[in-house]
Amino acid sequence: MASEATEFEAAFQELEECVAVLEEGGLTLEAALARFEQGMRLSSRCAAILDEAELRITRLQVDADAEEDDDEPAF
């Protein structure tokens, strides 16, 4: 189960990197365009993750040996 939080964090960090690189300047037009497009894609992905995320809840059986992954809906 891929973690939405992890994906968001990674995408957001990459997005910030794109912004930083573009703002620093010194890129050729082609390189800048590539970065720009990458950044826009990442920002769309981040926004989508945030919009679509739903809180998942797992209940553990504390005393048993095996854990249960109920994925029950919110309490």
Added chain:
Amino acid sequence: MRIFEVGEVMRHARGLLENDPLLADVWVHGEISSLSPPSANGHVYFCLREASSQLNCVLFRKDARRLRIPLEHGQSVIAHGCGTLYEPRSTFQLIADLVEPEGVGLAQLQFELLRQRLEDEGLFAPERKRPLPAFPRRIGVATSATGAVIHDIVRVLGRRYPLAEVVVAHCAVQGDGAPREIVAALARLNEYAAARLPDGEQASAIDVIILARGGGAPEELAVFNDEAVARAIFASAVPVISAIGHETDYTIADFVADVRAATPSVAAELVAPDLAVLQDAVLAARRRLVVSMVDLVQEQRQRLAVAQQRLAWHSPRGTIARRRQEADDLTQRLRAAVAQAVAARRHRLEARTLQLQALSPSMTLARGYALCYDTASGTVVTAADQVAPGALVDVRLHRGVLRSQVQATAELALPNGEARLAPAGDGQRG
């Protein structure tokens, strides 16, 4: 029968006293008397008196520092410590580590003692407190599965940070069995590893734990002052937020936890970033991308314009025009120079011609002089002795030529230009 030295006897007595289970960890109630002024090294010496009994006490500096109210003569207190024999004076004394005014409840006494002990061990150390992760993937919650607490936490997280997964480990939060269940829940959350985790993710997949309890009677807080609970929180590799739900009083769990929250809802807010804030951050980043790009394009446009300008100035058309002008200029000057040279030559020619004409024999001839050529040799005759009488000469006049024969010659020319002929040969001259 054996004879002992004083020291041996004293040491034996001291050993007996120190190893006695009651005296090793004893609470004593009494009235303060013989309170010494604070010694140079910070230790406090006093006596506890009750009726006709008196107990010598010493409170060492590190524990004396923690006194919340200074000790006073006549004060009725409860002291905790261990008994020993002070050999040099042969006195039995209590090494106290805690002194509280009488009237403080037992629970409070135990709380203070435990707090002191754990603090000395370093469980509360600020350096040890771990920072909370910025983007937790899984949030563990140790609390009662029934009750409002879990609802509150889930509600807040659902609103703020639905990206996370909440892993709930149920445990009782009140009653005698609660400490054991809390310890078990914390351990379980620390060990949690979802079977479907991809390779590379760490075994402890929980990023932060909220240990929560709803409001309730203060007596029920005792669970969170339990030593085993405190040690379990300290041992947790995952950072723990305590949300014991009691605004003013701190429990020992609160001291050990990495972060203390006033309520479970606050804990949920501390643990996760706010969705709205994240959305804004994404939009802001987008905006910055666009601004940077627009600026860059603008900058490039400007550079292009400048370059075009410079190019135009250096263009072949411009150069050709300039060169053409230079060529015209030079041609003009060339013509002028040539014309001038020609004119100069002409002048000289004319001058020379005049000179020449002046020197020319024609003028002389026009004035009546004649050129005489020896017909035979063609040379000019300039002296009479060049020709013999009878020779033929051509006399060149201004106009025409005379073929003449020399009749006589004369050597000299008179100053007036007349010639005197030699007598031989007579002519028509007279």
